[in-house]
Amino acid sequence: MTKKVSLSESVIQRNEFKRKFSSWELYRSFVFAPRAMSKLIRNNKTKLVDNHFVERLQLAVTEVNGCAACSYQHTQMALKQGMSNEEIGSFLSGGSDFTKPEEAKAIMFAQHFADSRGFPKKYAYDSIVEEYGKKEASIILSACQMMIAGNMYGIPFSAFLSRLQGKPYKDSTLFYELGMLIFGILCLPIAIIHGFLRGLIGFPNEKFDKSST
Template sequence: MFYWKPEQEVYLIEQVLFKKKYTIREFYRALYKGLHTFKDLRMGKKSGQLSNHFVERIMLAVTEVNGCEVCSYAHTKIALEQGMDEKEIKGLLSGTASDIPEDEMLAILFAQHYADTKGNPTEESWNRILAAYGEQTALGILGATRLIMAGNIYGLAMSALKSRIKGRPVKGFSFIYEAGMLISAVPFLPAAAIHAFILKRMQSPMIQFEPEKAGQGTLTN
């Protein structure tokens, strides 16, 4: 649960925080994947295929799965400033999908599935996104999902460190982990940017599937 106060209004958000914890290796993996598909997100927004509200719904949905406190603050603020309904924001951050537009529901479910599997969605789930939205929009959805995943992983460590400084250490987190994750961003960011650039030049597939993940599980709407 947290409060966000824009000027005189106070919004109460019900959310379970710190639901996941990622390794340094998983952070690097999420970072280069996010950079690999960042251009697709930007193109999707520029073309009008992905509205600002659509992108924020994806980011709020992924943030709910991971339970990142600082990302919840930031994207609640962005969503409210963009004119999104307060009830819908609360619903997304508490795992309720009743107010999501029907044509965006499958994308939101995919984003949640992507986060829940720590970036290892099933091939079947991705094929459903391709069939429903077409390749260009699907890649934009993937780009938004991956970008907030990387942000969440970093944000979880930042949130835990802030909580520790306030005398409320998060169970399962340590100072060494929190500091190490935050410091790792310094060498990781340029390395991940180079990694993503090489993948682009080699025309590597935008998404790959682990053998044990392929065909396991489905998205339901």
């Protein structure tokens, strides 16, 4: 039987950032999060996209960004949904052993989404629209948007927890960690209003890198 790892034990397994984000990137991700969450809540009722599939997409995003706290939280959620330790470990290490053929393109999109810091290529999104359908692709994108917002806040949170245990990330500072955490709390209400106004005006809840390179 595998020993359950606590959040405190999880965050100290990393001693440096895999990826680091700015306060502007955090705010921008929060703007897209409310409508993304709304779509995922509706999907929980309609089951248009399987919840296990959504969880695998979010694990793929987390693997690219390297958020220890998010990895811990989504590991617990995935275990409750019935995913095996081996399957979860594969996704969190970037492996493809447990990737279902019919989900492979979406998993690759999730990795690309994270790698592009939340601004995927338009042609990459078009490819999953073609593969899964417009509504399904919108849910896939929403899952990635929610996860990267969580990662951007969870990464400095993980670094701060590790610092409290006497193991600060070697490429971090207390100023950065507290600055991001406090800024995230203060900017969230503004970002929610910003996102709501975008929807009211008719702007889509997405933004792409339309360059061809």
